[in-house]
Amino acid sequence: MATYNLKINGQTHSVEADDDTPLLWVLRDHLDMVGTKYGCGIGQCGACTVHVDGSATRSCLLQAAQLEGKEITTIEGLSENGDHPVQQAWKEVDVPQCGYCQAGQIMTASAFLDKNPNPNTEEIKSAMHANICRCGAYNRIHKAVAIASEKNS
Amino acid sequence: MSTLIPSKFSRRGFLRTSTLASGGMLIGFNLFNACKPKAEMPVDISKLNYSDFNAFIKISDEGMVTIFSPNPEIGQGVKTSMPMLIAEELDVPWEHVNVVQGELDTENYTRQLAGGSQSIRLGWEPLRQTGATARQMLVNAAAARWGVDASECTASKGVITNAKGETLGYGDVVKEAAMLEIPENVGLKDPKDFTVIGQDATNVDIDKIVTGKPLFGLDYKAEGMVYASVLRPPAFGQVLESYDDTAARAVPGVIDVIKIGAKLNAIAEKNWTIQMGSSEKVVVIAKTTWQAIKGKKALQATWTDDSTLESTEYQDKKLFEILNGDEFTTKREDGDVKKAFAEADEVIERTYESPFLPHNCMEPMNFYANVTAEKVHLVGPIQTPEPTAEMVAMMLGRDLKEVKLEMTRMGGGFGRRLYSDFVMEAAEIADAIRKPVKMVSTREDDMTTGVYRPSIKYRIKAGIKNGEITSYHLKEAAINVNMYGLIPHFFPAGCIPNYKVDVGNYKSNITTGAWRAPYTNFLSFAEQSFFDEIAEITEKDPVQLRLDLLQKVKGTTDEKIQYSAERMEDVINLVVEKSGLKTPKEGVYQGFCAYYCHNTHVAQVADVVLENNQPVVKKVHVAVDCGIVVNPTGALNQIEGGIVDGVGHGMYGDFKFKEGMPESNNYNSYRLIRMKEAPEVETHFVENTLAPTGLGEPTLPPAMAAISIAITKATGGRMYKQPFIKNMPKKQVIG
Ligand code: FES
Ligand code: FES
Numbered sequence: 108m109a110t111y112n113l114k115i116n117g118q119t120h121s122v123e124a125d126d127d128t129p130l131l132w133v134l135r136d137h138l139d140m141v142g143t144k145y146g147c148g149i150g151q152c153g154a155c156t157v158h159v160d161g162s163a164t165r166s167c168l169l170q171a172a173q174l175e176g177k178e179i180t181t182i183e184g185l186s187e188n189g190d191h192p193v194q195q196a197w198k199e200v201d202v203p204q205c206g207y208c209q210a211g212q213i214m215t216a217s218a219f220l221d222k223n224p225n226p227n228t229e230e231i232k233s234a235m236h237a238n239i240c241r242c243g244a245y246n247r248i249h250k251a252v253a254i255a256s257e258k259n260s
Numbered sequence: 261m262s263t264l265i266p267s268k269f270s271r272r273g274f275l276r277t278s279t280l281a282s283g284g285m286l287i288g289f290n291l292f293n294a295c296k297p298k299a300e301m302p303v304d305i306s307k308l309n310y311s312d313f314n315a316f317i318k319i320s321d322e323g324m325v326t327i328f329s330p331n332p333e334i335g336q337g338v339k340t341s342m343p344m345l346i347a348e349e350l351d352v353p354w355e356h357v358n359v360v361q362g363e364l365d366t367e368n369y370t371r372q373l374a375g376g377s378q379s380i381r382l383g384w385e386p387l388r389q390t391g392a393t394a395r396q397m398l399v400n401a402a403a404a405r406w407g408v409d410a411s412e413c414t415a416s417k418g419v420i421t422n423a424k425g426e427t428l429g430y431g432d433v434v435k436e437a438a439m440l441e442i443p444e445n446v447g448l449k450d451p452k453d454f455t456v457i458g459q460d461a462t463n464v465d466i467d468k469i470v471t472g473k474p475l476f477g478l479d480y481k482a483e484g485m486v487y488a489s490v491l492r493p494p495a496f497g498q499v500l501e502s503y504d505d506t507a508a509r510a511v512p513g514v515i516d517v518i519k520i521g522a523k524l525n526a527i528a529e530k531n532w533t534i535q536m537g538s539s540e541k542v543v544v545i546a547k548t549t550w551q552a553i554k555g556k557k558a559l560q561a562t563w564t565d566d567s568t569l570e571s572t573e574y575q576d577k578k579l580f581e582i583l584n585g586d587e588f589t590t591k592r593e594d595g596d597v598k599k600a601f602a603e604a605d606e607v608i609e610r611t612y613e614s615p616f617l618p619h620n621c622m623e624p625m626n627f628y629a630n631v632t633a634e635k636v637h638l639v640g641p642i643q644t645p646e647p648t649a650e651m652v653a654m655m656l657g658r659d660l661k662e663v664k665l666e667m668t669r670m671g672g673g674f675g676r677r678l679y680s681d682f683v684m685e686a687a688e689i690a691d692a693i694r695k696p697v698k699m700v701s702t703r704e705d706d707m708t709t710g711v712y713r714p715s716i717k718y719r720i721k722a723g724i725k726n727g728e729i730t731s732y733h734l735k736e737a738a739i740n741v742n743m744y745g746l747i748p749h750f751f752p753a754g755c756i757p758n759y760k761v762d763v764g765n766y767k768s769n770i771t772t773g774a775w776r777a778p779y780t781n782f783l784s785f786a787e788q789s790f791f792d793e794i795a796e797i798t799e800k801d802p803v804q805l806r807l808d809l810l811q812k813v814k815g816t817t818d819e820k821i822q823y824s825a826e827r828m829e830d831v832i833n834l835v836v837e838k839s840g841l842k843t844p845k846e847g848v849y850q851g852f853c854a855y856y857c858h859n860t861h862v863a864q865v866a867d868v869v870l871e872n873n874q875p876v877v878k879k880v881h882v883a884v885d886c887g888i889v890v891n892p893t894g895a896l897n898q899i900e901g902g903i904v905d906g907v908g909h910g911m912y913g914d915f916k917f918k919e920g921m922p923e924s925n926n927y928n929s930y931r932l933i934r935m936k937e938a939p940e941v942e943t944h945f946v947e948n949t950l951a952p953t954g955l956g957e958p959t960l961p962p963a964m965a966a967i968s969i970a971i972t973k974a975t976g977g978r979m980y981k982q983p984f985i986k987n988m989p990k991k992q993v994i995g
Contacts, residue, residue, distance in 0.1 A: 128548075129550065141472070141481075146703065148926075194470045201466065205621075238934075242905070243903070244904075247900070
């Protein structure tokens with residue numbers, strides 16, 4: 108057990124956790140930030156995606172010990188009022204079915220669009236390919252990413 | 261003023277009202293029964309009682325409408341489309357309506373509409389009638405205030421207007437309305453006057469979903485809550501012999517290690533919603549989820565074999581023994597198939613095979629339980645709250661009144677959350693440790709201790725005489741249970757004079773159950789590919805073959821035949837037109853099929869192209885007749901989801917066993933469809949004003965059929981076995 112100072116959504120949180128605790132569970136159990144979801148725990152589904160220094164990263168594979176000094180952003184901190192262009196596009200397209208995978212989809216999409224603001228269809232597909240949506244909302248996820256990229260530009 | 265049409269659905273006393281202490285009017289109603297004489301309306305909004313009422317509507321002094329309903333949501337949008345029915349007849353703008361998921365008190369609990377394809381169909385009349393009755397009460401109250409006859413007043417968008425043009429908002433008259441007598445048999449709107457139904461209403465939880473607010477079972481927390489991870493037998497057919505928890509107890513954060521199963525096993529046979537093995541289980545209780553999972557990994561347990569440890573080869577052998585044998589139960593029989601086969605010019609017989617499938621809900625199974633001397637409090641994602649609460653009460657020897665079950669939003673259902681094994685475990689754990697606890701399954705637990713769609717095999721035989729199908733014999737070999745309800749009477753029942761459906765099964769220790777579109781999810785592929793092959797063999801156009809068959813069922817008086825030839829023709833014609841099936845494009849191979857299930861008629865055409873000689877599903881055109889489309893955006897979402905799910909599981913879904921042990925346990929060994937493999941879906945609705953039917957399930961089964969047929973067109977070879985990716989014919993490349 109050790110104490111870690113983690114910078115999450117612009118605030119520093121001091122967390123006591125076992126060394127090997129994945130960031131996912133630190134967020135969910137220690138900090139009550141449950142927007143980041145558990146889907147597989149092995150980096151396969153993307154439900155747990157957060158931004159670490161601006162890059163989409165699987166929080167189930169990261170340990171608290173690796174994260175001191177890094178900027179972590181979760182779905183709760185993506186925007187102040189839920190109006191990030193990607194969140195807006197998600198609402199406009201009415202993407203979610205069960206909704207469970209969507210925080211991860213949104214975090215993947217927003218990091219991707221930061222790096223590639225005007226992607227083509229194939230680039231969107233490649234960027235989103237690693238995030239599973241068991242409900243099969245892929246058509247709408249794709250559309251929402253495209254719309255968000257228009258809002259960006 | 262819009263004309264009202266008398267409702268066929270006449271019920272008395274299904275609705276009650278009260279004035280809320282905090283202001284506003286409360287309406288409690290029941291969907292299918294009258295309220296009990298003793299049912300009392302609450303006057304405190306925090307004390308809604310769902311044991312006497314299915315749901316409540318609150319109309320505030322400001323005219324805002326809140327609908328409180330304990331109906332779960334499983335990604336099928338029922339939580340949105342059902343309140344729309346109330347809002348339509350109540351005549352309030354959808355923006356003024358808020359939906360709150362209620363909790364469930366279980367005393368004398370009347371059947372709720374669980375999410376699923378049936379909900380919207382069953383709720384269609386009663387929900388609208390509730391809204392209409394409430395509107396009439398508000399109108400009556402306004403008329404009384406004005407001293408005019410109610411027939412001189414109209415209501416629209418939350419405002420009542422009299423003949424002089426004076427207006428009153430709903431909020432202005434709620435107090436008086438709550439005191440009035442409840443009118444009976446209020447008429448319903450003509451569908452052409454709908455203003456809410458047929459408009460896009462986004463998911464009611466959308467703001468919370470896109471900002472990561474707590475919504476799902478896994479997100480629920482309570483003061484002092486601990487976490488539990490359960491070690492279950494690694495193989496079906498094994499039971500716990502002994503365990504050593506020394507190392508587990510040494511894991512930081514682990515609070516306790518206990519054994520459960522005795523209480524649950526004593527009642528496990530009592531209800532179909534409990535599907536689980538008979539072994540005891542070891543549970544690690546810890547301060548956090550991660551510590552509980554680590555503690556479980558550190559457990560040392562030994563297991564003994566208690567019954568056959570099945571492998572996939574064993575299952576295949578058993579199923580073929582059934583198909584090749586002659587012990588069947590006949591589910592439908594017309595004419596004499598045997599005689600017809602003997603007289604046929606040609607007899608075609610094919611066998612189709614499907615694997616087991618796990619549900620893989622994105623949110624793994626989990627449940628919160630807190631058992632105290634006073635009550636049993638349960639919170640989480642479950643589709644069958646009523647029997648679950650009853651079973652928990654029975655298991656713990658408690659009065660049902662003491663059980664309170666709250667439903668959260670569900671991260672996927674697909675049938676898995678009909679079964680309450682994980683709720684029972686959580687309750688047994690909470691009873692033992694007497695602390696608030698959340699039982700959390702890991703993905704591995706979830707995938708390897710599931711309630712699977714079992715492997716099924718179909719053998720279909722058809723006799724052709726003078727170019728016509730004169731006989732048809734379908735045999736089903738399944739595991740644990742066979743097809744149910746009206747499935748044996750679906751198309752082509754009624755179209756072929758000599759027709760027979762026979763079923764048989766063997767009992768397995770592997771837990772099995774419903775999976776999105778039970779039975780039809782595979783039957784559709786078998787039958788529709790079979791028809792496509794018959795069309796090829798008899799040199800007929802596959803669309804015409806279906807249309808010719810449908811002619812023969814028209815005017816049937818057989819009540820078991822619920823599909824409509826006319827509605828089927830409509831979807832077929834629509835999809836043929838929109839997909840360009842008659843004007844083929846170079847390099848695009850199209851597969852056609854038409855299917856009816858879950859009360860909805862669907863036809864699809866899949867477009868497949870070859871990329872590097874590999875067939876790729878590019879697009880699926882779908883025509884749907886689901887009656888009135890209540891919420892188009894929700895409907896399209898379900899249709900697209902069903903098709904993508906069907907394509908994914910048809911292509912990749914595979915789940916094997918070796919000596920009772922599942923061979924896949926997470927997404928690295930079980931392939932789910934992803935973005936690049938998902939086809940574009942283009943949907944076309946048949947427009948009509950018939951009562952709505954569900955959409956959560958009916959587009960999935962035909963998708964598997966349509967893509968398999970298109971792949972056949974592309975590669976020249978037929979598939980008889982899922983998953984297609986492993987059974988795909990190689991393209992014969994020339995040159
Ligand atoms: S939970 Fe992290 S990738 Fe699935
Ligand atoms: S919306 Fe259900 S998993 Fe994506």
